[in-house]
Amino acid sequence: KNEVEQSPQNLTAQEGEFITINCSYSVGISALHWLQQHPGGGIVSLFMLSSGKKKHGRLIATINIQEKHSSLHITASHPRDSAVYICAVRVTGNQFYFGTGTSLTVIP
Amino acid sequence: DVKVTQSSRYLVKRTGEKVFLECVQDMDHENMFWYRQDPGLGLRLIYFSYDVKMKEKGDIPEGYSVSREKKERFSLILESASTNQTSMYLCASSGPGRRTGNTIYFGEGSWLTVV
Secondary structure, three states: OOOEEEEOOEEEEEOOOOEEEEEEEOOOOOEEEEEEEOOOOOEEEEEEEOOEEEEEOOEEEEEEOOOOEEEEEEOOOOHHHOEEEEEEEEOOOOOEEEOOOEEEEEEO | OOOEEEOOOEEEEOOOOOEEEEEEEOOOOOEEEEEEEEOOOEEEEEEEEEEOOEEEEOOOOOOEEEEEEEOOEEEEEEOOOOHHHOEEEEEEEEOOEOOOEOOEEEOOOEEEEEO
């Protein structure tokens, strides 16, 4: 069973397009994280949120706790946004569950 | 700048060898984790530690052990490497921390190939 489901699995966009990646989860959480992984491995945390909406530059993350759903939006996408985006939820204690990731390719 | 540092970026080992992967964090976090990442399977938890000398099995602990003798260092050990342990290994740490809150931080990853 997958506690965290992401969609789509793969996404190709033209530069400048608005992008949305979705995440649904089935467990009670204390926080939800959006992570970014570039080719070569390292993962960085983009957002941690437990309610509402956060914005950082061209990235916006929203969460609806009642619906157990979060979205990551990228406005005016750029080739350097090409990466794998991973949704992760933190349940109580030290437990994290991860989605399998969305591979985004932005074409110039 | 906060940091999780993994000792080796790329390793090639022979079947049956003992392999050590080291991870160090500088954020005074209690929680440290070892994951492996395989195509289509996402991140899978091998072991985690919530304090010095404390460890808990994750989802796929078979064939692995861990050591946490100091708060900042968490080591993953493959007692006898096998080809199905060829993978990318990621170390992570998380707070709560005054500087870092509850954010999770990852190392750069260690690509292990067992031949």
